[in-house]
Amino acid sequence: MARSLFSFTTQRSLLSLLLSSTSLSQVLQLHAQLITRALASDPFVASRLLLAISEIPVISSDATTYADLILSRCPRANTFIWNTVVRIHAAGLEPRRAVVVFRRMRQEGLDTDSYTYPFVLKACGLFLGWEEGGQIHGDVVKKGLDFDLFVTNGLISMCCRCGNLASARRLFDRFLEKDLVSWNAMIGGYASRGEMRQAQELFDEMPERDAFSWAIMIDGYGKKAMDVDSARRLFDCLPDRDLVCWNSMIDGYAGVGRMDDARELFEMMPTQNVISWSILIDGYVNHGDPKEALILFQQMLRQGIRADKVCAVGAISACAQLGALDLGRWVHFYLRKNKVLLDIVVQTALVDMYMKCGSLDHARMVFESMSDRNVISWNAMIVGLGTNGHGEKALELFFRMEREGAAMDDLTFLGVLSACTHAGLVDEGLSIFHRMKGDFGIEPSIEHYGCLVDLLGRAGRLAEAKNVLDTMPVEANPALWGSLLASCRVHRAVDMAAACVQHIAELGADDSGVYILMSNIYADKGMWEDVWRTRRLMGEKGMKKESGRSVIEVDGVVLEFVNGDRSHFLMEDMLRVTWCLSEMCTSLG
């Protein structure tokens, strides 16, 4: 009936348009046209709409909601339609919803077939829903689908992803019609958990191998088992290496900090993609060379490779480590200009970067604009506010976090406690420390005790601080005694300071810094005999003062200062610093 409302040819052209649409808004426009013609409830039209959605490269939450809507408006939906909705959810941001749709499908008495299970199982593997997967497994056996290649491969990889290697292996061994994918899934299960002995055994046994098999093994040895040399031996055996193999091998080296080896392969590989660059950039960021990371980032852009959000996170954290605000803002601007979708990871990296660069307003702006926040985002704000000297604001944010019922972890408390310390909010800090276990279920670690000692010590409540160290459930370490020692200097408590040094020495951690601090405490009090005695002791122990080092960004240029070393200090840099300082002085009036 509905069909007679508009001509067959118009319908056909609409449908062919649908098949070639590449964005949700295009699909929506077409749907609107179809709705006005009262056609959307037609199963055939619904299936076309859903197929169009499933072909969008990135399934947004709008897309999944829309798929649910189409399903609900289509009373005569068949198995194909339901399968497609399950598939859309499995590819979306919340794979769990695929299982929800699957359950409704069964409740409403629809037939499930060999196309239903691979998608549901994939979803289970993605959110690690082994419980649900186990039930589905029973279902599959009842339906006699456990001999279907796709269904069984789905089961094997679901079991592997959920860490149930024994079940996966049972399925694998009993399955006589195994293909290359079955082998790769099983080997991947072992490799992703670093069980390389078992993976290697199967790898040697398998009838044929493809690029995936090699990539799985190289990645398993390099990243998961931290055995880069074995990974390299396989890599060298491999006749024609694809991009993934190169990247996995480079990532293996970067993961263990062998940046020279990583770099050498990077230069050798035939072509690099944005992932290759990201691996290298991240490697430098994680192994103490953020400056090199930024140089690479700029090189990559110059070669015409667009940065994606993963790569940007590397660059942003390099900026954070360097305190390079101008560059960080530039990366932020780049992402906006290139319409790169800012997800929670990028936004959190930006918050962290702005905080580390001391730009609280920008950090706050990004944080407030976030539609979703996790514990890492909150921590970045709380820790950042604390280290920038805004203890009250950090505390405020902590209470807001509590009100909103956001999950906290041990870093949250390290952040808020040290914020209290620096703002002199001693009683507030104490109260939070004492609520940690009861109200938030987080057992204080040795670091939290460190904060407590600091909190009390800096406020001059030295006896209470020492009492914490003497009575805490785990034994205090040199760092904790060191923190009390630092408080002793501030409050000129010579005797307690000497006791701290004693403890540190007993723990075998008495480095030059400890004695220098101690001798400074004596000096503050004019106890020169003790100063010289301490200096002599240092000489006897063969200690020398170590050099300090710092890095700053001035006017877009990153400068590195090493105490006692002026070689980096070029005249040009000197001029920039001078200019910058004079600018600042002028603006301060």
Add this chain to the structure above:
DNA sequence: CTAGGGTTAG
């Protein structure tokens, strides 16, 4: 009528 499984970077 139509569709499907395995690898790589935070």
